[in-house]
Amino acid sequence: MLRVFRDLFRYNREFAAGTILVLIVLSLVVASFFSPYPPQDSYVVPPDVPPCWAYPLGTNSRGQDVFWQLTVAIRNSLLFGIAVAFLSRIISLAIGLVSGYTGGLVDRVLMSINDTFVVIPQFPILTLFYFMMHDHMSWTLLALAMASLGWPYDARLIRSVALSLRNREFTAQSVFSGMSTRQILLEEHLPYVLPIVFSTTMNNINWSIGLEVTLSVIGFTNIETPTIGTMIYWANQHTAMVAGIWWWVVAPVATVIMTFIGLFLLSVSMNEFIDPRSRLARMGV
Amino acid sequence: MKEWPRASLLGAEIEFASMRTYARYFLRRLGQFVFVVFVGINIVFFVTHATPVDPVEQAISSATQFGHSDPRAVEIMRKALRELYGLDGTILQQYVRFWTRLATGDFGPSLSAFPTPVSVLIRQSLPWTVGLLFTSTLIAWGVGNSLGGLAGYYRKNRLLKAVGIAATGLQPIPSYIMSLVVLILFGYIWPILPISGGFQMNVSPDLSIPFVSSVIMHSILPVLSLVLITIGAWFVGMRSLVSNIVTEDYVVYAELAGVNRRRILTSYIMRNALTPQLTGLALSLGAIFNGAIITEFVFGYPGLGTLLVRGVNSGDYSLVLGIASISIVAVATAVFVIDLLYPLLDPRVKVE
Numbered sequence: 001m002l003r004v005f006r007d008l009f010r011y012n013r014e015f016a017a018g019t020i021l022v023l024i025v026l027s028l029v030v031a032s033f034f035s036p037y038p039p040q041d042s043y044v045v046p047p048d049v050p051p052c053w054a055y056p057l058g059t060n061s062r063g064q065d066v067f068w069q070l071t072v073a074i075r076n077s078l079l080f081g082i083a084v085a086f087l088s089r090i091i092s093l094a095i096g097l098v099s100g101y102t103g104g105l106v107d108r109v110l111m112s113i114n115d116t117f118v119v120i121p122q123f124p125i126l127t128l129f130y131f132m133m134h135d136h137m138s139w140t141l142l143a144l145a146m147a148s149l150g151w152p153y154d155a156r157l158i159r160s161v162a163l164s165l166r167n168r169e170f171t172a173q174s175v176f177s178g179m180s181t182r183q184i185l186l187e188e189h190l191p192y193v194l195p196i197v198f199s200t201t202m203n204n205i206n207w208s209i210g211l212e213v214t215l216s217v218i219g220f221t222n223i224e225t226p227t228i229g230t231m232i233y234w235a236n237q238h239t240a241m242v243a244g245i246w247w248w249v250v251a252p253v254a255t256v257i258m259t260f261i262g263l264f265l266l267s268v269s270m271n272e273f274i275d276p277r278s279r280l281a282r283m284g285v
Numbered sequence: 286m287k288e289w290p291r292a293s294l295l296g297a298e299i300e301f302a303s304m305r306t307y308a309r310y311f312l313r314r315l316g317q318f319v320f321v322v323f324v325g326i327n328i329v330f331f332v333t334h335a336t337p338v339d340p341v342e343q344a345i346s347s348a349t350q351f352g353h354s355d356p357r358a359v360e361i362m363r364k365a366l367r368e369l370y371g372l373d374g375t376i377l378q379q380y381v382r383f384w385t386r387l388a389t390g391d392f393g394p395s396l397s398a399f400p401t402p403v404s405v406l407i408r409q410s411l412p413w414t415v416g417l418l419f420t421s422t423l424i425a426w427g428v429g430n431s432l433g434g435l436a437g438y439y440r441k442n443r444l445l446k447a448v449g450i451a452a453t454g455l456q457p458i459p460s461y462i463m464s465l466v467v468l469i470l471f472g473y474i475w476p477i478l479p480i481s482g483g484f485q486m487n488v489s490p491d492l493s494i495p496f497v498s499s500v501i502m503h504s505i506l507p508v509l510s511l512v513l514i515t516i517g518a519w520f521v522g523m524r525s526l527v528s529n530i531v532t533e534d535y536v537v538y539a540e541l542a543g544v545n546r547r548r549i550l551t552s553y554i555m556r557n558a559l560t561p562q563l564t565g566l567a568l569s570l571g572a573i574f575n576g577a578i579i580t581e582f583v584f585g586y587p588g589l590g591t592l593l594v595r596g597v598n599s600g601d602y603s604l605v606l607g608i609a610s611i612s613i614v615a616v617a618t619a620v621f622v623i624d625l626l627y628p629l630l631d632p633r634v635k636v637e
Contacts, residue, residue: 014453115317116324118568121616123575124593124609125328131597131605132336134343203457210459214579217461218594232465241473253465257458264457 021262087147100162429519437527456517
């Protein structure tokens, strides 16, 4: 395991860059636990101080330290992304494995539904969802709603792998040895698709953080929870850019871009790692 | 009786067979289109009816929150709103009415712009969204695929490698963040382009040069941010497709036979790689649409996105519902159109 890591780091520049970016973001998350101020409190420091020694990323118009605010915000955003990715992975695994293994009519129906969910624009539906929920909107509900929309791309990918597994000898052997379909899918096929699931997880985290930021910035989520999105929301509410308090906007935007690129590079390099041909080409063998 | 020459008979047969497979292809796509609309509208119905908040009560509470109001008046208002929103009667009646409203394109009057019908508001902003979407998709898809194809074929080219790194970096950034960055760059740091609205306020909207140029100037930044986020995916996808095709035997053979390199790239390689990219376009249209309406909101562009946010903020149930439904139908239609174009690029669909 450690050797794989070292090789990846040495031969795969995407992996190295992605790991460094993600580590920076993760260290912010760790720092959030040492924040001297409760994240929701305002007017704990003098407002509108530009970045200086005492406040490395300055302070905002609500009297909060931007750096400590940022650490809590990125923690919440990441947690949200991971929750959505985890939930939607369950759906895409179930649909992808069943569809690929069963084939026939079940496959056709499931893939029709799958393609439908790929095409349907999610943003208007999530907006409608917020419109109907208003004050009832919570972190959990939004995660559930997004998970139920964010599975189809990866379900198709998992299905394509499951399709090829179906015709392998070990599958026939498991069928003849009397394993149930559920057992075959969970014990035999699941381990084969897990590498792809890992790499799609990164992209799914990116997707859900991106949508969460968008919804929060417009004010369509619970704006009291500090996330990257709500941070930009409050900055916009105080017209931070016009007032010249650029650090309030630039800090969360830069952090979230770092997260996106880091996770994306990790997923790209993981994809290459899974495909041995491109791995060999890269190592110049 | 005149005897048909065999060759032409065979030709007619192939023609007939290919028409039949095309018809079958068409019907299958049509079925998928109907299914997308059906599922999408059902999701919308589910979201509006399974959630605990009653939009009628919500409208009433926001209307009566200032000062005292007559309970009888409130009762009349409640009844009128139920009728207006199509929320009276049993759930089955509501469901049927929901579909009738969609089929006739009549979502009732908008509450925030009373008494203008929702359909009129949507019809006013839909062309802006379609224009933005069409232009940016065309540019991103065209440029991204061409550059990606070149990068896959000329793997050693330094410039194309640099473009590849930039494209990879831009790809994962969501539309809101990209629009915000573009807005900050061109709105505050280097203010040379208009950052808000669809055209200048003091120009009358008709087909005159000042109006058209104003529209184009205002669309540059939204189009730019949309192109920047979507171009990476096409570039990277095309590059990997082409670098796979390059190793195929027929390409090597064509190179050995001395076929012009440009001809190899365009008609031997790119043409084959374009079909999966067209499928990719159809599949990602929903996501591109999301990006477009978010970008519109950032730039205050007078399209569906801005209208949607305005509708939510003013508690306009019919408007939000109308936009959500129309978005689904519009995207499904666009995907259907792309699907119908597909056989033109890939003759295999016709003869199977």
